[in-house]
Amino acid sequence: MIQFKNVTKVYPNGLCALSNVSFTIANGEFVFVVGASGAGKTTLMKLLLKEIEPTSGSIIVDDIDLSSLKRKEIPYYRRKLGVVFQDFRLLLDRTAYENVAFAMEILGAPPREIRRRVPIVLNMVGLGAKAHAYPYQLSGGEQQRVAIARALVNNPSILIADEPTGNLDPATAMEIMKILSLINRRGTTVIMATHAKNIVNAMRKRVLQFRKGVLIRDEQEGGYFDEP
Amino acid sequence: MNLSSWRFFVVHGFQNILRNRIMSLASVTAIMITLIVLGLILIVVANLDVMVDEVESKMEVTLFLKDGLTDQQRSMLEQDIRNWQGVYDVEFVSKHEALEKWKRELGDKGSLLDGYNGENNPLPDSFLVKIEKPEYVDEVIQKTKGLYYVEEVNYSSKVVEFVEWLARTIRIAGAGLVVILAAVAAIIIGNTVRLTVYSRRREIGIMKYIGATDWFIRWPFIIEGLMLGVIGSVIATGVVALIYKFLLDRSSYMNLKWGYLGIFQLLPLSDVILYVVKVCLVVGACVGALASCLSIRRYLKV
Numbered sequence: 001m002i003q004f005k006n007v008t009k010v011y012p013n014g015l016c017a018l019s020n021v022s023f024t025i026a027n028g029e030f031v032f033v034v035g036a037s038g039a040g041k042t043t044l045m046k047l048l049l050k051e052i053e054p055t056s057g058s059i060i061v062d063d064i065d066l067s068s069l070k071r072k073e074i075p076y077y078r079r080k081l082g083v084v085f086q087d088f089r090l091l092l093d094r095t096a097y098e099n100v101a102f103a104m105e106i107l108g109a110p111p112r113e114i115r116r117r118v119p120i121v122l123n124m125v126g127l128g129a130k131a132h133a134y135p136y137q138l139s140g141g142e143q144q145r146v147a148i149a150r151a152l153v154n155n156p157s158i159l160i161a162d163e164p165t166g167n168l169d170p171a172t173a174m175e176i177m178k179i180l181s182l183i184n185r186r187g188t189t190v191i192m193a194t195h196a197k198n199i200v201n202a203m204r205k206r207v208l209q210f211r212k213g214v215l216i217r218d219e220q221e222g223g224y225f226d227e228p
Numbered sequence: 229m230n231l232s233s234w235r236f237f238v239v240h241g242f243q244n245i246l247r248n249r250i251m252s253l254a255s256v257t258a259i260m261i262t263l264i265v266l267g268l269i270l271i272v273v274a275n276l277d278v279m280v281d282e283v284e285s286k287m288e289v290t291l292f293l294k295d296g297l298t299d300q301q302r303s304m305l306e307q308d309i310r311n312w313q314g315v316y317d318v319e320f321v322s323k324h325e326a327l328e329k330w331k332r333e334l335g336d337k338g339s340l341l342d343g344y345n346g347e348n349n350p351l352p353d354s355f356l357v358k359i360e361k362p363e364y365v366d367e368v369i370q371k372t373k374g375l376y377y378v379e380e381v382n383y384s385s386k387v388v389e390f391v392e393w394l395a396r397t398i399r400i401a402g403a404g405l406v407v408i409l410a411a412v413a414a415i416i417i418g419n420t421v422r423l424t425v426y427s428r429r430r431e432i433g434i435m436k437y438i439g440a441t442d443w444f445i446r447w448p449f450i451i452e453g454l455m456l457g458v459i460g461s462v463i464a465t466g467v468v469a470l471i472y473k474f475l476l477d478r479s480s481y482m483n484l485k486w487g488y489l490g491i492f493q494l495l496p497l498s499d500v501i502l503y504v505v506k507v508c509l510v511v512g513a514c515v516g517a518l519a520s521c522l523s524i525r526r527y528l529k530v
Contacts, residue, residue: 049437072441079439089434106440108233154438 001026002048002158002189007057009043009213017043019213020057025191025206027157030184032200033193034224035210041193044210045162048191049081050074062157079107082151082188086163088143090135096122096146097131103150121149125179141172148179152188159183161192165199173199200224233444241451244424251420252456258416259460259515260467262409263508267468269402270507271500276395278495287359289368290382292352297377302353305377309357312371314364319356326351352379410515417456417516418523421449425527450520457516461508468508469501 002025009018018040025031033041046052047059050066059066062080069077090099097118104114122128125145135143144164151159161180165173177199184190194200200207200223207222208215217225245252291309293302302320309318321329327349331338344350359365372381425432435445479494 075436075439075441075444077439078437081439083437089430091431091434102434103438105232105236106435106438106444108230108236108444110230110232150438 001060001062002191003058003060004044005058005060007047007054007059009040009047009052010055017213018047018054018210021210021213021215022057023208023215023218025189027189028184028187030181030190030203030205031192032203032205032207032222032224033191033210034195034200034207036195038212039210040213041210042162043213045160045191045193048160049078049083079154080157082148082154082156082159084144084147084151084159084161084164086166088135088140088147088167090143090146090150092135095132095134096127096138096142096149099135099146100149100153103153107154117153118149121153122146124152124182125149139172140168141175144168144172144176145179148176148183152183156188158189158191161190163194164192165194165196170198174202177203197224237447237451240448241455244421244428244448244452245455247427248420248423251416251423255413255417255420255456255516256460256463258409258413259457259512260464262406262413262515263461263464263512264467264471265402265409266406266511267464267504267508268471269398269406270504271468271472271495273395273399273402274500274503275495276391276398280391280395287361287365289357289359289365289372291355291357291372291375291378292380292382293354294377294379295352297353301377305375306355309355309372312368314359314361314368315357316360317358319358321354321356323349323351323353326354410511413460414515414519414522417453417519420456421453421520421523422527424449424452425524446524449524450517453516453518453520453523454513455516457512457514457519458509460516461512464512465501465505465508468504469497472500473497 004021004023007018007021008016010016021040021044033044035041043052047054047066048061050069053067061077064077066077091102094102100118100121101114104117109117119128119131122131125148127142127145127149130138130142133142135146138146144167148159148164159180164180165176168176173196180190180192181203204221204223206220207217207224209217209219209222209225293305297305306318306320309315327341327344330351331341334340357368359368369381372378432445476494476497
């Protein structure tokens with residue numbers, strides 16, 4: 001469960017990115033975070049990853065108050081989360097397989113476990129056949145699937161996706177959404193920041209809409225409303 | 229950290245070295261030069277120390293006697309000296325023996341001295357006084373000054389003092405030089421690691437999101453620095469061994485050609501090289517690891 005309680009974030013330059021935001025996300029939910037650029041979507045993601053600290057208010061994830069986390073504990077907290085970015089962030093000198101394996105290596109997984117688990121996850125995102133292709137040999141959609149496989153390989157309970165379809169054409173974007181809802185059906189909480197109207201409207205999931213740092217709408221099975 | 233983590237660190241450390249070949253080469257060269265200087269200084273000082281020991285163990289004072297002493301006067305003098313504290317042997321060297329010895333030292337040029345045989349021998353008779361420990365030397369010399377029959381005193385403590393001074397000077401100057409060179413090497417290694425951190429920033433970012441601990445991110449860079457230091461020290465000891473072997477060959481060649489070099493023989497390679505390897509490896513590894521630790525603290529924001 002994820003709880004934001006009266007969270008405000010003011011950046012050192014005075015910009016108020018989030019203003020008194022409160023909401024709760026239950027385990028296994030699929031939530032869209034929508035809003036125009038600068039609405040606070042990325043700040044929300046960064047707060048969840050504990051990349052930045054809120055100016056006031058508290059964030060609780062799976063009964064852990066993030067403000068109580070010590071520096072040393074942050075990596076262990078992040079292992080609960082899988083992260084997917086708009087620009088994929090793959091290692092370009094490694095194959096799809098190696099990119100996914102890398103996420104297990106850095107948690108110190110034994111080689112046998114890596115050899116067993118990586119193909120399963122690659123198959124899940126439909127890339128089993130291209131495991132040994134390098135990122136430059138893959139299309140954008142395929143690269144994003146590698147990134148999703150990498151985010152999932154360590155079995156996170158929450159998947160955070162920051163504009164995962166932002167660089168993809170509509171058809172490819174829909175394929176990525178299918179994979180994300182498949183993951184969600186397996187029990188993983190998915191939080192996705194986006195401003196892709198057609199996707200939000202097609203999925204009919206919970207929507208948190210922000211405008212200039214204020215949560216203006218929290219609706220189950222919502223659509224994407226254009227701001228007046 | 230388990231075994232597969234350590235394998236990851238070592239593999240990545242090596243990858244870092246290969247990825248930055250030019251800077252790695254510069255680092256290895258810098259640490260290598262530092263350690264060659266260190267290794268040579270170690271060998272020179274080790275040799276000088278042995279030289280000091282050897283000279284000290286051969287503590288001898290030569291008393292040159294006035295001409296025309298009777299045998300009785302001479303044996304009384306000898307008896308007198310033998311009773312002094314610290315003296316363990318007194319050897320009489322006649323002027324004839326002294327000339328023969330000199331001829332032997334000149335080898336095939338000894339015939340030059342042929343004209344000084346017999347009545348023409350300019351050398352004096354002498355006593356070779358052997359002394360147990362260096363601290364008795366001054367006392368013995370003071371006593372000889374009062375002896376009427378002694379013309380001149382010659383002793384080797386000046387040599388010992390000089391060699392000791394030389395060893396001390398080389399140690400201090402060498403230590404200073406090594407510290408400066410090590411600092412330069414550390415700066416170059418630190419820069420190399422900084423470049424690797426820069427070229428890996430994307431990967432480091434991803435590692436942080438996936439939940440790698442700070443130390444997990446740091447270790448490959450520390451190992452990179454450590455390996456640069458170790459590689460440099462291995463090459464350096466090889467070069468030091470070659471240089472020393474060359475010197476040994478030269479010195480034994482000179483010994484063959486001119487009979488003998490002096491009082492001293494260089495230590496064999498096998499006696500010194502293990503010591504040099506140990507010191508260079510430890511210094512190289514420490515400088516490398518330390519340099520990358522400092523560099524990581526400054527440039528790797530984890």
